[in-house]
Amino acid sequence: xxxxxxxxxxxxxxxxxxxxxxxxxxxxxxxxxxxxxxxxxxxxxxxxxxxxxxxxxxxxxxxxxxxxxxxxxxxxxxxxxxxxxxxxxxxxxxxxxxxxxxxxxxxxxxxxxxxxxxxxxxxxxxxxxxxxxxxxxxxxxxxxxxxxxxxxxxxxxxxxxxxxxxxxxxxxxxxxxxxxxxxxxxxxxxxxxx
Amino acid sequence: xxxxxxxxxxxxxxxxxxxxxxxxxxxxxxxxxxxxxxxxxxxxxxxxxxxxxxxxxxxxxxxxxxxxxxxxxxxxxxxxxxxxxxxxxxxxxxxxxxxxxxxxxxxxxxxxxxxxxxxxxxxxxxxxxxxxxxxxxxxxxxxxxxxxxxxxxxxxxxxxxxxxxxxxxxxxxxxxxxxxxxxxxxxxxxxxxx
Amino acid sequence: xxxxxxxxxxxxxxxxxxxxxxxxxxxxxxxxxxxxxxxxxxxxxxxxxxxxxxxxxxxxxxxxxxxxxxxxxxxxxxxxxxxxxxxxxxxxxxxxxxxxxxxxxxxxxxxxxxxxxxxxxxxxxxxxxxxxxxxxxxxxxxxxxxxxxxxxxxxxxxxxxxxxxxxxxxxxxxxxxxxxxxxxxxxxxxxxxx
Amino acid sequence: xxxxxxxxxxxxxxxxxxxxxxxxxxxxxxxxxxxxxxxxxxxxxxxxxxxxxxxxxxxxxxxxxxxxxxxxxxxxxxxxxxxxxxxxxxxxxxxxxxxxxxxxxxxxxxxxxxxxxxxxxxxxxxxxxxxxxxxxxxxxxxxxxxxxxxxxxxxxxxxxxxxxxxxxxxxxxxxxxxxxxxxxxxxxxxxxxx
Numbered sequence: 001x002x003x004x005x006x007x008x009x010x011x012x013x014x015x016x017x018x019x020x021x022x023x024x025x026x027x028x029x030x031x032x033x034x035x036x037x038x039x040x041x042x043x044x045x046x047x048x049x050x051x052x053x054x055x056x057x058x059x060x061x062x063x064x065x066x067x068x069x070x071x072x073x074x075x076x077x078x079x080x081x082x083x084x085x086x087x088x089x090x091x092x093x094x095x096x097x098x099x100x101x102x103x104x105x106x107x108x109x110x111x112x113x114x115x116x117x118x119x120x121x122x123x124x125x126x127x128x129x130x131x132x133x134x135x136x137x138x139x140x141x142x143x144x145x146x147x148x149x150x151x152x153x154x155x156x157x158x159x160x161x162x163x164x165x166x167x168x169x170x171x172x173x174x175x176x177x178x179x180x181x182x183x184x185x186x187x188x189x190x191x192x193x194x
Numbered sequence: 195x196x197x198x199x200x201x202x203x204x205x206x207x208x209x210x211x212x213x214x215x216x217x218x219x220x221x222x223x224x225x226x227x228x229x230x231x232x233x234x235x236x237x238x239x240x241x242x243x244x245x246x247x248x249x250x251x252x253x254x255x256x257x258x259x260x261x262x263x264x265x266x267x268x269x270x271x272x273x274x275x276x277x278x279x280x281x282x283x284x285x286x287x288x289x290x291x292x293x294x295x296x297x298x299x300x301x302x303x304x305x306x307x308x309x310x311x312x313x314x315x316x317x318x319x320x321x322x323x324x325x326x327x328x329x330x331x332x333x334x335x336x337x338x339x340x341x342x343x344x345x346x347x348x349x350x351x352x353x354x355x356x357x358x359x360x361x362x363x364x365x366x367x368x369x370x371x372x373x374x375x376x377x378x379x380x381x382x383x384x385x386x387x388x
Numbered sequence: 389x390x391x392x393x394x395x396x397x398x399x400x401x402x403x404x405x406x407x408x409x410x411x412x413x414x415x416x417x418x419x420x421x422x423x424x425x426x427x428x429x430x431x432x433x434x435x436x437x438x439x440x441x442x443x444x445x446x447x448x449x450x451x452x453x454x455x456x457x458x459x460x461x462x463x464x465x466x467x468x469x470x471x472x473x474x475x476x477x478x479x480x481x482x483x484x485x486x487x488x489x490x491x492x493x494x495x496x497x498x499x500x501x502x503x504x505x506x507x508x509x510x511x512x513x514x515x516x517x518x519x520x521x522x523x524x525x526x527x528x529x530x531x532x533x534x535x536x537x538x539x540x541x542x543x544x545x546x547x548x549x550x551x552x553x554x555x556x557x558x559x560x561x562x563x564x565x566x567x568x569x570x571x572x573x574x575x576x577x578x579x580x581x582x
Numbered sequence: 583x584x585x586x587x588x589x590x591x592x593x594x595x596x597x598x599x600x601x602x603x604x605x606x607x608x609x610x611x612x613x614x615x616x617x618x619x620x621x622x623x624x625x626x627x628x629x630x631x632x633x634x635x636x637x638x639x640x641x642x643x644x645x646x647x648x649x650x651x652x653x654x655x656x657x658x659x660x661x662x663x664x665x666x667x668x669x670x671x672x673x674x675x676x677x678x679x680x681x682x683x684x685x686x687x688x689x690x691x692x693x694x695x696x697x698x699x700x701x702x703x704x705x706x707x708x709x710x711x712x713x714x715x716x717x718x719x720x721x722x723x724x725x726x727x728x729x730x731x732x733x734x735x736x737x738x739x740x741x742x743x744x745x746x747x748x749x750x751x752x753x754x755x756x757x758x759x760x761x762x763x764x765x766x767x768x769x770x771x772x773x774x775x776x
Contacts, residue, residue, distance in 0.1 A: 007228075007230075007231040007232055007233060008232050008233055008234055008255045008256070009203060009227075009228065009232075009255065010227060010228025010229065010230070010231060010232070012231075026228065027225050027228070027359060027361065030224045030225055030227070030228040031221050031224055031225065033203075033204060033224070034201075034203065034204025034220060034221070034224040035204065036201075036204070037201040037204060037206075038201055038202050038203075038204070039201060039202055040202055061202045061203065062202070143568050143569065144566050144567055144568050144569075145560075145567045145569070145727070145730060145731055145734065145746070146565075146566050146567060146731065146734075147566070148727060149727055149728065149731035152373060152727065152728075156371055162366075162368075163365065163366050164365070164366035164373060164375070164727070165221060165363055165364070165365055165366075166363065166364040166365075166375055166768070167221065167361065167362075167363060168361075168362040168363075168364075168556055168558070168571060168750060169359055169360065169361060169362075169571075170359070170360040170362075170556070170571075170573070170574050171357065171358070171359055171360075172356075172357050172358035172359075172533075174356075177350055177534075178532050178534050178535070179346060179358060179532055179533045179534060180531050180532050180573075181358070181360055181531065181532075181533070181573060181574055182573050183556060183557075183558075183571035183572050183573045183574055184571050185558065185568070185569060185570050185571045186558050186569055186571055186748070337762050337763065338760050338761055338762050338763075339533070339536060339537055339540065339552070339754075339761045339763070340537065340540075340759075340760050340761060341760070342533060343533055343534065343537035346533065346534075358533070360574070362556060362750055362752070362765060363765075364750070364765075364767065364768050366727075371728075372726050372728050372729070373726055373727045373728060374725050374726050374767070375725065375726075375727070375767060375768055376767050377750060377751075377752075377765035377766050377767045377768055378765050379752065379762070379763060379764050379765045380554070380752050380763055380765055395616075395618075395619040395620055395621060396620050396621055396622055396643045396644070397591060397615075397616065397620075397643065398615060398616025398617065398618070398619060398620070400619075414616060415613050415616070415747060415749065418612045418613060418615070418616040419609050419612060419613065421591075421592060421612070422589075422591065422592025422608060422609070422612040423592065424589075424592070425589040425592060425594075426589055426590050426591075426592070427589060427590055428590060449590045449591065450590070540761060544759055550754075550756075551753065551754055552753070552754035552761060552763070553609060553751055553752070553753055553754075554751065554752040554753075554763055555609065555749065555750075555751060556749075556750040556751075556752075557747060557748065557749060557750075558747070558748040558750075559745065559746070559747055559748075560744075560745050560746035560747075562744075565738055567734060567746060569746070569748055
């Protein structure tokens with residue numbers, strides 16, 4: 001039986017098994033991944049992993065490292081497991097729970113992804129301060145003004161350096177050979193490092 | 195002597211050796227790369243390679259493949275060679291010349307990148323029709339309305355499927371702990387396949 | 389009986405009587421209006437008037453001038469008339485028909501708005517060449533790459549000067565005191581003058 | 583002597599007398615104006631008036647009303663006066679000083695524009711609560727995340743309704759008949775009302 005085609009990175013959205021769980025769009029995902037500055041042996045903590053789409057890409061790039069995929073919703077955990085199977089990935093450890101409680105026992109993290117914080121950003125950053133390795137990198141995605149602000153204020157207090165990239169996408173819809181551009185919701189991608 | 199840090203992919207702009215040759219911004223570069231759907235053994239043709247930033251990333255991902263980097267400007271060819279050395283990459287073949295003449299002898303290409311076409315889009319696509327492998331993918335970047343249009347019209351004539359993603363970025367500039375967002379020029383990224 | 393509140397300009401979208409006819413968003417409408425450089429006595433030709441939202445605003449500003457509102461769809465013509473009544477405007481002349489045939493008898497136009505051209509851009513510009521007054525201004529809105537291109541190519545041939553403003557909007561949606569930004573479709577606004 | 587051409591509204595940027603004082607771009611200005619929902623007799627308070635470009639447009643629309651133009655910088659006050667003269671406007675009252683101290687004696691304001699707050703947003707909103715007329719409208723422009731956030735948090739506390747429109751513009755630059763799009767800095771426009 002032939003395996004489905006799989007690129008070295010940049011898995012299109014439609015190849016992931018999705019439910020009703022919201023999924024980061026592929027362009028946002030690859031910018032997030034590139035900001036993470038992954039290495040083959042990186043240990044990664046994906047907070048609010050959703051369908052696992054970012055975790056899967058991380059696990060494929062950090063093939064000798066591992067990914068802790070934190071997700072609170074049942075359906076999310078199921079989808080992460082299904083996507084691990086589909087993409088033949090075994091270096092993801094799905095953990096159901098709320099951040100930062102669900103981080104218990106996790107140590108020596110090189111990279112953190114924050115895709116959904118549910119209001120406990122300050123505690124998550126406190127945990128990062130104690131547990132993120134030197135030269136660690138945190139990349140977070142935001143679609144709301146308030147969560148973006150709270151995050152960058154917390155970064156300032158902890159003396160992190162940060163850069164924000166706001167990404168606004170429009171995608172073509174071709175009807176009768178005429179190409180209309182359709183706008184997507186803008187996303188703020190924050191990269192932070194010590 | 196310690197090597198400089200190098201991520202598995204997503205090399206930041208400032209790590210490339212640049213001259214006055216314009217360089218694709220890193221966010222545009224990684225979206226372009228992801229649309230290419232590269233594999234480890236892909237053979238890639240980078241038309242208008244500039245500083246070689248996209249060729250370098252391609253060569254690192256397609257580690258068992260190779261990249262033909264076509265560039266007409268002297269300084270560009272020099273920069274490509276310098277960046278190959280800096281990033282320890284030897285599967286790029288820099289070729290000085292204009293497309294499609296400079297393609298002579300190149301066969302069995304899996305992926306094409308068009309970053310600068312200087313008006314001969316139709317001939318380049320004609321060449322692609324004869325030389326691009328089945329399941330081939332072309333990704334092109336445009337910053338002008340006219341070149342974008344000419345390309346998608348040529349795609350329609352050749353019965354290619356295509357999708358356009360317009361990417362508009364704003365980047366933070368932090369002064370006295372206040373974060374201003376600065377706009378960049380929007381880029382149209384076209385992915386085409388048969 | 390009290391009249392409904394009406395601003396001097398900048399009528400919000402929800403105040404217009406709309407059907408299923410697509411309507412230009414208010415921010416696009418006011419930028420279009422400002423590019424028109426209207427005066428109190430301007431004679432305006434609104435091609436593809438839709439619900440009449442732009443015609444109404446023009447008629448209120450050019451209070452001593454008049455607006456020819458060309459629309460091909462029955463429902464559009466009805467909506468234009470209803471909105472004229474609602475906003476107490478009597479200096480709009482609704483004309484049902486296709487451009488440029490529907491322009492018959494119209495002369496001495498100072499301003500043209502092109503909101504929907506259905507492919508006969510070249511003929512419309514030919515008509516403009518013969519009938520638009522000195523110092524005339526044309527403002528056109530596009531959401532497709534092809535129509536935008538065809539328009540600016542026609543402008544180049546007729547030796548018009550032009551500027552394009554691409555407007556990308558995101559609007560807040562507030563849920564539980566959290567402000568999410570939602571993207572709209574980008575619009576190209578072209579201003580042309582001799 | 584012939585007067586320079588002046589549109590009924592939508593004065594192009596280049597027509598204003600400018601110094602080194604930053605000026606709101608014309609597209610942002612007209613959206614701001616339209617959100618204000620001005621009437622002919624509106625009393626308007628323009629906080630951080632800069633060159634006076636928004637005050638001038640307001641004064642022309644609210645021809646039977648008046649505009650208090652608050653500006654702290656000497657050069658700004660000079661420019662406001664020069665632009666009043668240029669555009670033959672006499673219903674602007676330029677006031678040099680910091681908000682809200684400079685508001686002393688001002689009453690019965692229908693509309694407020696906040697273009698530059700220098701950190702005392704809370705006090706300005708407190709003043710508005712006491713002095714803005716029923717059905718009053720406040721429109722504020724922001725280019726930084728922090729000032730935007732502080733403003734909407736203050737609005738929430740005062741039980742204002744608000745909507746945010748983020749406007750991202752790209753403008754054409756035509757070289758040799760080729761049209762490149764150049765990005766501008768995005769602006770957040772907030773409209774608030776009780």
